[in-house]
Each structure stands twice: as structure tokens, then as C-alpha cells.
Amino acid sequence: MKKSFLTFCLFAACMPLFAAALLQPGNEFNVLRFVAEKNFMLLPVQDTAPEADVYVVYANGQQGERMKVRLARERVEYYVPFDIKAYKGREISVCMTPVPEGMVCWDSIRFADEFEPLPCKYRPSGHFVPPYGWINDPNGMIYRNGEYHLFYQYNPYGCTWGNMHWGHAVSTNLTDWEHLPVALAPDAWGGIFSGSCVQKQDTVFAFYTSAGARQTQSMAYSTDDGRTFTKYAGNPVIFSNVPDFRDPKLIWYAPDSVWIMVLAAGQQMDFYKSGNLRQWEYLSSFGKGYGCHDGVWECPDLLCFNAGGKNEKWVLFCNINPGGPAGGSATQYFTGSFNGREFACDSDSSVTKWLDYGKDHYAAVTFTDAPDDRKISMAWMNNWQYAPLVPATHYRSAMTLPRDLQLFRHKGGYYLSSLPSKEVQDLPHYEISITVPKKSKAGLELKFSNAAGEYVTITYDFAADTVVMDRAHSGITGFSDDFPVPTAAPLLDESGRYKLSVYLSASSVEAFGGTWCMTNNVYPSAPYDTFTYTATDKSVKVEYELKSNTK
Numbered sequence: 001m002k003k004s005f006l007t008f009c010l011f012a013a014c015m016p017l018f019a020a021a022l023l024q025p026g027n028e029f030n031v032l033r034f035v036a037e038k039n040f041m042l043l044p045v046q047d048t049a050p051e052a053d054v055y056v057v058y059a060n061g062q063q064g065e066r067m068k069v070r071l072a073r074e075r076v077e078y079y080v081p082f083d084i085k086a087y088k089g090r091e092i093s094v095c096m097t098p099v100p101e102g103m104v105c106w107d108s109i110r111f112a113d114e115f116e117p118l119p120c121k122y123r124p125s126g127h128f129v130p131p132y133g134w135i136n137d138p139n140g141m142i143y144r145n146g147e148y149h150l151f152y153q154y155n156p157y158g159c160t161w162g163n164m165h166w167g168h169a170v171s172t173n174l175t176d177w178e179h180l181p182v183a184l185a186p187d188a189w190g191g192i193f194s195g196s197c198v199q200k201q202d203t204v205f206a207f208y209t210s211a212g213a214r215q216t217q218s219m220a221y222s223t224d225d226g227r228t229f230t231k232y233a234g235n236p237v238i239f240s241n242v243p244d245f246r247d248p249k250l251i252w253y254a255p256d257s258v259w260i261m262v263l264a265a266g267q268q269m270d271f272y273k274s275g276n277l278r279q280w281e282y283l284s285s286f287g288k289g290y291g292c293h294d295g296v297w298e299c300p301d302l303l304c305f306n307a308g309g310k311n312e313k314w315v316l317f318c319n320i321n322p323g324g325p326a327g328g329s330a331t332q333y334f335t336g337s338f339n340g341r342e343f344a345c346d347s348d349s350s351v352t353k354w355l356d357y358g359k360d361h362y363a364a365v366t367f368t369d370a371p372d373d374r375k376i377s378m379a380w381m382n383n384w385q386y387a388p389l390v391p392a393t394h395y396r397s398a399m400t401l402p403r404d405l406q407l408f409r410h411k412g413g414y415y416l417s418s419l420p421s422k423e424v425q426d427l428p429h430y431e432i433s434i435t436v437p438k439k440s441k442a443g444l445e446l447k448f449s450n451a452a453g454e455y456v457t458i459t460y461d462f463a464a465d466t467v468v469m470d471r472a473h474s475g476i477t478g479f480s481d482d483f484p485v486p487t488a489a490p491l492l493d494e495s496g497r498y499k500l501s502v503y504l505s506a507s508s509v510e511a512f513g514g515t516w517c518m519t520n521n522v523y524p525s526a527p528y529d530t531f532t533y534t535a536t537d538k539s540v541k542v543e544y545e546l547k548s549n550t551k
Contacts, residue, residue: 032094039085040115044108045158046072052099059091069157071105078394080157081115120393122523124505126427128177128399134159135397136380137299137363139166140197140206143370148174149226151183159396160388164191174402174423183229184220194247194299198368205277209246210236217248238280242266247299256340262300267293269300284342289349291332294323299363303375305407313407313414314338319363321384326487328385329362331355335414347413357489358519359383361400375405376421381508386480391523400519401503401510410492418517420501428548434498435541436462442537448528456509456522465491475524489516504528
């Protein structure tokens with residue numbers, strides 16, 4: 001193994017063209033040359049270090065991967081693997097800049113045949129969690145041949161955002177996930193941002209945003225049940241001059257026998273149609289004057305519900321950052337109609353409907369082609385206000401538990417309820433029944449705590465028809481002032497009889513109250529193993545049961 005400095009002129013002669021733009025006179029590049037003998041090169045990472053450009057060049061000058069890694073400067077916090085097993089016996093050059101000699105990383109690079117991520121007590125059981133690295137939006141979720149496919153925004157080279165790939169995992173039960181190789185990696189068009197998948201006969205088509213100098217829409221296809229993808233030679237398939245133009249969601253619109261694509265375009269959603277998935281025609285836009293516009297609109301979804309008889313009700317998801325009800329990122333939605341060209345909202349333009357009232361529910365989308373026409377959603381369980389800061393070791397973030405969405409009416413309007421999917425109902429959780437006299441002005445506090453004095457409360461105010469979750473004393477909270485704020489939801493139910501399901505994991509509290517739900521991350525020193533409640537009036541009746549894991 002040999003390490004050396006090369007000047008600009010000498011190094012440029014052997015570098016592929018994609019790096020030439022970064023080779024400027026006076027820059028010094030560190031180059032590590034070695035013959036690949038192991039399966040992985042382990043790169044040492046320090047999350048607080050500046051990003052370094054890392055290039056891999058093979059002996060024949062073949063262009064390898066290009067990535068940004070926060071290589072360790074003062075200390076090694078963890079390692080990330082770079083797969084080199086396909087190049088065993090061949091010489092590889094790894095070029096890193098700007099990382100001067102003397103930095104810790106140079107003496108800490110390792111080689112190994114196996115890679116095991118560091119353990120972390122905050123990995124939430126029952127949820128999708130990456131083996132290592134950073135994740136955010138769920139992408140391309142689709143059900144095919146008995147498997148739920150989850151693709152996701154993934155940085156395999158660190159626990160902060162960057163190097164956007166599509167990671168990939170499959171499950172038959174939505175709780176036990178098999179991690180598969182990366183599905184889509186960055187290319188000349190840019191990083192691989194969010195998108196969706198559809199299937200046609202024996203082919204799965206992935207549509208995603210290529211995030212380069214401009215955000216454009218691209219396509220890839222798979223003929224092996226989504227295991228591997230080939231990028232379409234005619235990419236990109238849609239261009240625009242809008243800076244924030246991303247996250248294509250596709251549906252099949254049977255009345256017109258066309259594919260419909262919904263795209264987030266700044267402060268609106270754009271609709272396109274296609275008969276062949278390659279040529280796309282702009283149809284219309286929705287959003288001006290409706291809902292919350294305090295942040296960028298992202299990650300759309302378009303769902304059709306049976307509203308009784310032959311009546312249809314369409315729901316348009318619009319994830320927004322910032323602007324959420326408790327600050328930061330969240331998922332708003334609109335109910336209305338869709339005629340194959342335009343979406344029309346049935347609510348007053350000033351009405352904003354939220355899918356989840358917690359702080360840690362974003363980029364929610366649903367599985368395409370889920371069995372029995374179920375509308376199963378999952379979301380990224382974090383918030384952009386503090387996402388890179390949450391306590392973690394070797395990984396950062398998880399997905400929410402899957403939820404089945406259902407339509408209900410309240411005071412003449414349509415709303416969505418989120419209920420735990422049947423596949424997760426065997427996970428440990430509390431089932432709580434609350435009975436309150438109508439028009440009661442009582443209050444009720446539910447408390448989940450541990451022996452260290454850390455706790456989360458869920459408080460009902462029946463006079464104000466609100467419910468509030470408070471995690472100010474939940475454990476580690478000091479990494480961001482935006483973290484320990486209370487979250488509140490309206491009680492859109494006047495029956496006086498309430499059902500509440502509370503799922504507690506090592507790092508999350510997900511509360512499902514029928515007409516509302518709330519997702520918040522927590523970082524206690526030990527699990528919450530005690531439940532107590534206090535009512536301000538004896539007329540409030542509470543019954544509860546801790547459901548055990550039956551697996």
C-alpha cells in the first residue's frame with residue numbers, strides 16, 4: 001500500500017474526465033494506491049468534519065464511484081464500507097481532497113472481508129432502519145409478487161445527508177425487512193432524489209428526480225422483480241426551469257387508460273400524462289391559495305378512495321418543509337376530485353389538513369398496488385429542523401410504522417385517519433379506552449416513564465377538544481431547541497368514547513387516536529416501562545392493556 005502527493009499536472013493525466021473540473025492548479029490531492037485483497041475498504045468518518053471529495057479510479061483508468069465523505073480529522077466516530085470485492089487482485093487508486101497528510105483518517109483506513117455496524121440502543125424495533133448510513137424519504141414503495149418493496153433516500157457513506165442513492169429492502173410482513181443492494185446510484189445527471197415505482201406486465205419502472213445542475217425526471221426499469229435496475233438511455237424524460245421540481249408519483253388512471261404523474265414544482269403540484277411512460281404531456285397545476293405555503297412543497301401522492309356507493313373521493317398528499325403544525329417538516333393533504341386532468345379541492349382554501357400532528361413524520365407516501373386496495377403509508381421518522389443532530393451510532397433515522405389510511409367525515413368535510421397496519425399490531429403497545437361524559441370539561445394525563453425519571457405525557461383537554469404530547473422530559477433533548485416542544489392535535493370526535501393505541505420503541509412514540517395520530521422521536525436512557533394516568537374528574541374512565549409481542 002503506497003500513499004503519495006501528486007501535483008495537478010501529473011494527477012490530471014490519469015484522472016477520468018468527470019473529475020477534471022475540480023482539478024485546479026495549486027490543489028494537492030492525496031492518493032491511496034493498493035491492490036484489492038479484501039471485500040471492503042473501511043473509511044473512517046467524523047460527522048463534524050468537513051466533507052472530502054473521494055474518487056475511485058481503477059488501474060485501467062475506469063471511472064469508479066465519486067462520493068463526499070466526512071473523513072475523520074481528529075477522531076474516528078465510526079466506519080462506512082466501500083465495496084471492492086468485484087476488483088480483487090486489481091490495483092485501485094482512491095483520491096481524496098482536501099484531506100492533508102496528518103489527519104487521523106490516513107492511519108485509520110482499514111480493509112476487511114466482513115462489515116458489522118456498531119450497535120446502537122436507539123434502533124427502534126419493528127421499524128425499517130438501515131444497517132448503517134443516513135436515510136430520509138421513502139421512495140418507490142410498491143407491492144409485487146407477495147413482497148413489499150421499500151426504496152429510500154440513502155447515503156451509504158455517512159450519517160448526514162448527501163450522496164443520494166436509492167437504498168432497497170423487501171418484506172413480506174412490513175416489519176421484518178431484508179436489506180438488498182443499492183438500487184440506483186448517482187450518475188452524470190446528478191444524485192438520485194425521491195420518486196415512485198409502477199409495474200407493467202413483467203417490468204417494474206422506477207421514476208426519480210435526477211438532481212444535478214437542474215432537477216429533471218428520469219426513469220429506470222427492472223425485469224427481475226425490482227432486484228436490479230437499468231437506467232433508460234433517453235433520460236431525463238421531463239425537464240423544467242423550476243428550481244424545486246421533483247419527486248414524481250405515478251398512478252394508472254383507468255378511465256382514460258393513461259399514466260398520471262404528479263410532480264412537486266415549487267409551491268404547487270404539476271400533473272402530467274403519458275401513454276407509454278416515455279413521452280409526457282403537461283396537464284394542469286394545483287396549489288395556489290390552498291393549504292400551507294410556509295415551505296417548499298415536496299413528495300406528492302394521489303389516492304382514490306371509495307366514499308360510499310359509486311362515489312369517489314381523491315386525496316392529494318403534499319409534504320411541506322418547513323411549515324408543519326409544530327414547526328419544521330410535516331405532511332398536509334387535500335381532499336377533492338380528479339378528472340384525469342385537474343385536481344379540485346373540496347375544502348375552503350384556508351383549511352389545512354395534517355396527516356400526522358407530531359414532529360417526526362415527513363415525506364409520507366403509500367405503497368402502489370397494495371393488496372385489497374389498501375392505502376398503506378410510511379414516512380420518514382425525523383424532522384429537518386434537527387435531523388442531522390439526533391443521537392445515533394453508525395446510522396441516522398428510521399421509517400414510521402406502516403399505517404392504513406381510511407376516509408371519514410366530520411362536520412361535512414372529509415378527513416383521513418391513520419391506523420396501525422394489521423401487520424404491526426402484534427408489536428408491544430398499549431391499548432387504551434377512555435370514556436368521558438359529553439361536553440365534559442375534564443382533563444386527562446397519560447404518562448409513560450422509566451426509573452430514571454424520564455417520561456412522555458399525552459394530555460387530553462376535553463373542553464378544548466385537543467390532545468397534546470410533551471417530550472420535554474423524555475431523555476436527551478438538548479441537541480436542538482426545536483426538539484422538546486409540545487405537539488397538539490384536534491379531537492375530531494364528539495362521541496365521548498375514545499380509543500388510543502400507543503407504540504413505544506427505543507426511540508419513538510407513535511400514538512393513534514382514531515381521528516388523529518402523532519409521531520415523536522425520543523431518546524431515553526432506558527425504555528419507558530411504566531404507565532400511569534391522572535384525571536381531573538372522576539367521571540373520566542380509563543381502561544388499558546399492554547399488548548405483548550406474540551412473535
